[in-house]
Amino acid sequence: MDWQVWSEFFRQNWLIILIALIILFLVINLVKTVIRWLIVIVIILTVFIYSGISLDQIKQTVTSVTDQTVGAVRDQALNVMKDEARDARFIQNADGTYTIKSDNIELNGKPGAGKVSVTFRGVPLGEWDVNDTIQSVITQAKQNTAAGGSGS
Structure with missing residues (x-):
């Protein structure tokens, strides 16, 4: 996965990730049975499922911005080609x-x-x-x- 997408995800969802980490820390320290690991897995899966939806949306946004930028550069290059053709x-x-x-x-x-x-x-x-x-x-x-x- 692209680092830019992950970076954007962490910037937008830092509070949810922080809360999930605090809950994981509490569960690991307070619960001493197999249930602890089940809760840990559920929390991790919840964060990943949530991030999957957000990461797709972020990836689409990054792709859209990239496409627009490439299109603008292409248009500018074509205009410069026309202007500089005589030289x-x-x-x-x-x-x-x-x-x-x-x-x-x-x-x-x-x-x-x-x-x-x-x-x-x-x-x-x-x-x-x-x-x-x-x-x-x-x-x-x-x-x-x-x-x-x-x-x-």
Whole structure:
């Protein structure tokens, strides 16, 4: 399980966990029979069952926030691609792949492939499908390099 999810669970439910620990301590110290261990198991199971429901909800929230953040970064990267396309340079690599570089964006791909690896401000954003925006950046970078001659 993700540490961030557990951390959030402990922050939200610290009082319940503290009460459960106090009850466990009292049961272990006061009850000296098999019943003690039955009570301990019931308390632990209750906390885990309760946490399971809360952890799922927390995990969904964390996933939602992550998805929104990734979407915002992707939108920002696409906008920067459009803006920097006029300065982008196309580099043909020795292994047959290509690299397109601008101030903030780097695209790595294979000619004819439907995906490119995207790096935005030095942070890898994974492989993206080649859409119209990315295709126009590739075309513009090829034209820039042919016109400027500064590509390798």
